[in-house]
Amino acid sequence: MTKALSLLISATTILLAGCEPGTEKVTPLSEGIIYCSEGNPDTFNPQLITSGTTVDATAAQLYDRLIDYDAEKQAFVPALAKRWEPLDNGTRYRFYLREDVKFHSTDYFSPTRDFNAEDVRFSFNRWLDETSLYHNVGGGSYPFFSATGLDKLIQKVIKVDEMTVDIVLNNADSSFLANLATDFAIILSAEYAQQLSVKDVPYLIDLKPIGTGPYRFESFRKDVLIRYTKHPEYWREGPGIEQLVYSITPNANKRMLKLVTGECDVIPYPLISELQALNRDDIVVTNEVSPNVSFWAFNTKKPPFDDPLVRQALSHAINRQAIIDTIYYGNAELARSILPPTSWAYDNQGIQYGYDPEKARKLLEEAGYEQLTINIWAMPVQRVYNPNARRMAELMQSDLAQVGVNARIVSYEWNTFRRRLSRGEHDTVLIGWYADNADPDNFFRPLLSCAAVATGGNRANWCHPGFDELLYEAISTTDAAERKALYQSAQHILNQQLPLLPIAHSRRYQAQKKTVRGVQLPPYGGINFRLATKVTPAEENAQ
Amino acid sequence: MIRYLSSRLFVFIIAFFLLTVFTFSLNFFFPGDALTNMTGVRTFSDYYPILSEARGTDKNIALQYINYMQHLLSGNWGASLSSGDYVFKQAYQHLFASLELIIGALVLAVLIGVPSGVLAATQFRGPIDKSVISLAMAGYSIPVFWLAQLLILFFAVKLDWLPITGQINPLYGIAPKSGAILLDIALSHSDYKAAAFQDALKHLILPVIILSIMPMMLLLRLMRNATQEMLQKPYVKAARARGLNEFQVLLKHAVPNATQSVLQQVPLIFSLLLSNSIVIESIFNWPGIGNWLVRAIFERDFPVIQACVLIIAFTILLFNLIVDLYRGWRFPIVRHE
DSSP states (O other), X not given: OHHHHHHHHHHHHHHHHHHOTTSSOOHHHHTEEEXXXXXXXXXXXXXXXXOHHHHHHHHHHHOOBSEEEETTTTEEEESSEEEEEEEGGGTEEXXXXXXXXXXXXXXXXXXSSOOOHHHHHHHHHHHHOTXXXXXXXXXXXXXXXXXXXXXXXXXXXXXXXXXXXXXXXXXXXXXXXHHHTSXXXXXXOHHHHHXXXXXXXXXXXXXXXXXXXXXXXXXXXXXXXXXXXXXXXXSSOOXXXXXXXXXXXXXXXXXXXXXXXXXXXXXXXXXXXXXXXXXXXXXXXXXXXXXXXXXXXXXXXXXXXXXXXXXXXXXXXXXXXXXHHHHSTTOEEEOSSXXXXXXXXXXXXXXXXXXXXXXXXXXXXXXXXXXXXXXXXXXXXXXXXXXXXXHHHHHHHHHHHTTTEEEEEEOOOHHHHHHHHHTTOOSEEEEEEEOSSSOTHHHHHHHHSHHHHHXXXXXXXXXXXXXXXXXXXXXXXXXXXXXXXXXXXXXXXXXHHOSEEEEEEEEEEEEEETTEEOOBOOTTSOOBOTTOEEOOHHHHHHO | OHHHHHHHHHHHHHHHHHHHHHHHHHHHHSSSOHHHHHHOOOTTSTTHHHHHHHTTTTSOHHHHHHHHHHHHHTTXXXXXXXXXXXXXXHHHHHHHHHHHHHHHHHHHHHHHHHHHHHHHHHTTTSHHHHHHXXXXXXXXXXXXXXXXXXXXXXXXXXXXXXXXXXXXXXXXXXXXXXXXXXXXXHHSOOTTHHHHHHHHXXXXXXHHHHHHHHHHHHHHHHHHHHHHHHHTSHHHHHHHHTTOOHHHHIIIIIHHHHHHHHHTTHHHHHHHHHHHHHHHHHHTTOOSHHHHHHHHHHHTOHHHHHHHHHHHHHHHHHHHHHHHHHHHHHOTHHHHO
């Protein structure tokens, strides 16, 4: 008994000694940032998937691209390519690569050489060339490159010399550079791939990633965390912290509580209805206008929506400002075009369909309808561009009732919803779009081109040859002024035809501790911790 | 004692056999391919035919069961369908994480519940007894998830004293080896062991307290009733008559004998702790077996679901056996019951 007692006493002493404040300096906490992400990444290679969670967790942290997009300057800037030039009338691009760029050195890979043309060739051929050894590793599907048609556009990638690469296109396409600057066009290490295939474990390339990015991979525990450490030999200005941890917290309310208790430094997507609780001295809530749009699309293949007059009448019947106040709590901008105002091709003379029930009634009469019964499909999930489609549909239902239109709300489980939508079973639908890059083409072609009718992306099933021609003319030229004029003409056709009514451009929210600096939210998606740093509360107060 | 021991072991082995038959048959009851459910290897994998041969899927069901047991006992539990990680390695880490919570809660429940029960018994029907019993009733009736929300709001959000999720601040970089965080800190080569230890203890406080409340209240009531019953026995009166004071009577006679009947209920308390830990672990994102099971159910991760069922049931069986053996050794009368 006495022996047990003495053991207990000594154990307690050790415990208490550990609890004594100030015995050791707590540096790991001041040199690391915890980002409470909303889910697990599907993979550590953003080439393979378009999910926002995966892109946030991997793209800008682990990898670099040939070129970056500077949202402030609205221009492409050098990254792994220090400069580039279009050749052969824009059908060939030559990239001059940066020297002295190191790949990550980890406990599972030690690079013997710096980044060079071989890595670019390997990274592009992985998704371009179906005969490439790595093409089918990880499933063989590269959704971003297929959706943007980049895999069809690029003919081949040629290594000119160690530090020069040519990308040959099948035809000139001005959206090419914008697609290269996205989070998906990352550069992998060819040397690492070679080593893995020799060891017969090629699949590890996507699970234990190697890149040139500001952070290197340490560990991943599903549902718990991802741990990254700083890349000490990063080629440009890197992070001011040693560690970046993604603490996986799917519940939005818990994310908010963890930010308040200091267990998270940065959180994405706080609930707009709970923002009031984050109104504290030590927390900053930031929001960015992100390139998204929510809209109400009319199925133009079905009567009476094939008549532009009916579409105009219905558009005049909707009080969009009330929707923004009620659904977005005022945290969105009224959309005047499907392009957000931040786009360089934005036309401020866009859609002017103000709330005017009287005019709506007249237009309906003119079209020959006094009473009309329609259905509104409301998507069942929450998206950045539309936090509550069902509620939005209810508001619209009451607006429409005032002009004699009886609207029925329809909703299905998300996968069924999209499948039936692609088959064109709807009358009208409330849905939206989040752009993958800064190019205006990304709003037009996937949503409104005739080709998109066939792939199911064109929710209005609207095919207008004149409009289509303008879009293809716009991507065939690199002259920005000319492109802008073409897009404005395209928008003019949209205003007349109105296959869809843009509703709102919503803001993307993020909350963080005041002590965290340099976390960037690029406007075309993703999150970037490259310049992230943390100041102590004392330093913060001194500023 | 040997006869008692062998009869208990026999019961344990039969129960274990039935348990493995049950988990083995789950492979066939779950939707999809039985071998995939068992191993996590999908039918299109190159490895599938090799595994199919190793597990004897073309043989009769008894041989398949024997193969299953061989793999089970050698720690070859297959891979998770959602993460691809080996289930066995994951399983023991999750189990140790849960045990850390459960043992902490059990110790706390005993340390507070038992003395309070004895105190209430000595003040039978007095004001102290009545207030302790009312408190016990209230504590036992509050749903665990509700209590957790209240304490989180008060201690974590309002007072900012305690963290609300996980085992430790992840920036300490403690790699999971055993799964029990205090042990992992001791095993790590961290330069900040003392600070990490302090941080881990702070993470333990809320889940341990909340998990301990129900068993604590149950123990309190059991101990109070048993002690009160003992205090009425003639031998206690005799002890008093011999001149022993009330404290000596309690410590030497009433409490040890009361413990015997309370001990019989301890496996029940342990099961209560294990089932409540599923709720607590989900609320506090504690990487234990309960949290793992809940996620596996959502993700239809059959190899993991089976592993969790097996571990939870086996832990309860083993704990029952240990308590039975201890009672048999400590209280000879039990062997003759």
